[in-house]
Amino acid sequence: MLSLLNTKRLVAGLCQTGWRPGVSGLVQTRCYRGDAPDDAKTDLIEIPLPPWDEKSGEPIDIKRRRLLYESRKRGMLENCILLSLFAKRYLNTMSESQLQQYDRLINEPSNDWDIYYWATEAQPTPDVYQGEIMEMLKEFTKNRNQEQRLDAPSLEYLEKEA
Secondary structure, eight states: OOOHHHHHHHHHHHHHHOEEEETTEEEEOOEEOOOOTTOOOTTOOOEEOOOOOOOTTOOHHHHHHHHHHHHHSOSSHHHHHHHHHHHHHHGGGOOHHHHHHHHHHHHSSSOHHHHHHHHTTSSOOOGGGOSHHHHHHHHHHHOTTOOOOSSOOOTTHHHHHO
């Protein structure tokens, strides 16, 4: 039987070395990891996740509704609020290309903290997620108008604006 240390090394090794083709180059295999920017990673355990697959052929109105829901139902409250308010402001006006970028941004990374750190510019955004949507999200996150952002909007607003 493998010791706990060997198991950690094995799992971490699988995630660190597993690369797969992506839309704009190679993308590291998705793993959940509970690290923070200043984490020493001495107790890091990475859990392999299935690869994210883009939903091709999805009607644009269905894609908008799905992204609206996925923006609100996040793994952490900070991103729930940030992404759902961002979606409320921009989702209805995004082009198909922008929707594709947004879909990839919120669904491919395996850790919501990564998205939060990139949006708040606490960590540099990987090139694969850099683009128009990420720049819009970074600017939105700065909250230059000092809007009160304490809660996510209701899910019904998409119907009211249509």
